[in-house]
Amino acid sequence: MTDAEKKLWWHLRRLPIEESHFRRQASIGPYFADFASHRYRLIIEVDGSGHGEIRQATYDLERTAFLESRGYRVLRFCNNEVLTEIDGVMNAIYAALCRGALPTPGPSPPLAARAGGGEQQAGEGEQQGGGQREPC
Secondary structure, three states, X not given: OOHHHHHHHHHHOOOOOOOOXXXXXXXXXXXXXXXXXXXXXXXXXXXXXXXXXXXXXXXXXXXXXXXXXXXXXEEEEEHHHHHHOHHHHHHHHHHHHHHOOOOOOOOOHHHHHHOOOOOOOOOOOOOEOOOOOOOO
């Protein structure tokens, strides 16, 4: 684990949300998520600088699409964000968990967006999706 992953793991284990259990390196289909809460269908990825490269960003988009097709939401944070802005990172994770407080099996986020839901509201401040943010 990287230093950023260790720091985030320490904080995830102390979340004050009942049954928000996260697993490290959780297997989902052919992929491994850095951290996943299966109950809340939430995946958290901690990205290094290589995720800004075109090849890696393309892979991340495909991977995120697969995970979303399985009903997961994906939050992505840069290593530097976790190391220097952990309070903001944890606030975004906490908000995502609270929105998913009554987890349901579907629909997956892409279907919800087509039905008029699932879009991020202005000011929510969380980082989502592969490659939809500034490189780390």
